[in-house]
Amino acid sequence: MNQPLLRYALLAIIAGVYRPADSASPSADEAKQWLERMIQSTQTLNYEGTFIYIQGPHVEAMRLVHSGDKGERKKRLMSLTGPLREIVATSEGVVCLLPKQYTTFTSSGLRQTRFPISIPSELSRLEGQYDFEVVGQDRTAGVDTQVVAIVPRDGWRYGYRLWLDRRNGMLLRSVLLDERGLPIEQLMFTDLQIKQHIDEAAFKTSVATERTGLTSAAQFVAGAASSPASAPLSQSVWKVARVPPGFEKTSHYGVAGASGQTLNEHLVFADGLATVSVFVERLGQEGTLLEGRSQLGAMNAFGVRLEDYQILVVGEVPADTVQAIAASVSREPEPIPQSSEERKP
Incomplete structure (x- = not known):
């Protein structure tokens, strides 16, 4: 079987109910304000926490560390269940440590990573195809949350329901909804701590690749030197x-x-x-x-x-x-x- 295309597809991809278009409502304006607050918080705050990722029968626990100090974003994602995996993302690139049966790769920067959800800073880019709604209030990870929905206006794309911390707009839970409005992917923090500062050491991998059987970014780059560009x-x-x-x-x-x-x-x-x-x-x-x-x-x-x-x-x-x-x-x-x-x- 021809495999390179499928491997490339999986690496490259490492992010509703029909609704007629209508004029903006007070709920839509409020929802946009919450989404703008979420974008600002997820990009600029320093935080770390544990979240559960659910996709069908698959359940996984992950640890996230993020720094937004001085406008320089850094992110580290670590698996807590299953095979050991780590992703460290900065403005300069994305480096993965994955089991040897997988391929390690580099990317062009933090802006390419979609976790926890990739929403453009200019929400007007979405308004032609999506509606924004304030659904209500709930409680997630022990704190009060505001629930906001991103609803597609046709059946060509998926929708989202988001739970945002009412204190700062941080995303605490996300549900991806299919064209029938049914959940197909969920993410929920079980704890999340906002910090004044996160030490640089928190973004260094804590494992030795020789001992764990992981492939490092340096090894991957050296091995891929002769690959077609x-x-x-x-x-x-x-x-x-x-x-x-x-x-x-x-x-x-x-x-x-x-x-x-x-x-x-x-x-x-x-x-x-x-x-x-x-x-x-x-x-x-x-x-x-x-x-x-x-x-x-x-x-x-x-x-x-x-x-x-x-x-x-x-x-x-x-x-x-x-x-x-x-x-x-x-x-x-x-x-x-x-x-x-x-x-x-």
Whole structure:
């Protein structure tokens, strides 16, 4: 089976009920104020705590440490159950320590990490596709919370329900809701402490990679030195004709082979909250990697073969969304180079 595309898809992806559009209401304005407060708190406060992550039958405990001192954000995420894993994210990049059976990777910065939820600072980017609502009040992790809902206006994307600390707006609980309004992914802090300062040592990995069998970032980078590099593409024969309203292409990368010819491509579309990746890979002797639908928790995928290429669309969106996008992918004929004689007038 052809594996590189699936591994890349899983790494790259490491974030409703139909409602007609209407004018902003007092509830919507209040909800936006709470969301703006949440964005500010999660980015600037110093805090650490333990949370439970639930996805179907899968339950996991994690530890989070975050620093926002002097505008320099740092984040460390550690697993408390299952295989030992750590993620340290700063403005300079993201470094993972994962069991050897997984691939360690680096990223372009903290802004790429979606935990606990990736909401743009300018909420106006979402208003065309989502409604904001104040649902009520509740109690989470022993404190009073304000419950806010982000409700999609169509069935092409998921919605959220958020529990925010009424004292400071910190996110204490998050529920991702499918197109029927049913929970498919939940996160809840069991304790969360706001601190004046967090020492730099809290963001250093506490394990020796030789002893635990983990792969370090340095080992990964050294091993990947000979791997094909990706580069932004300004032109491509691959086109995505239709995406749901509000989704825009945010990046388009290509991976070249030894001959310099682009073999694989990765396109990313986002609406400000939901993200969808489109992977294009030339097929080898192993044949098609994935055909039809596939699901893992909140993530849906749809694969199709087009000529000698595998098209794979992956995202935390409904299954119909990835299938519709995959059906709109097409390949334009490559231009035939003209000889010097043909170019003469």
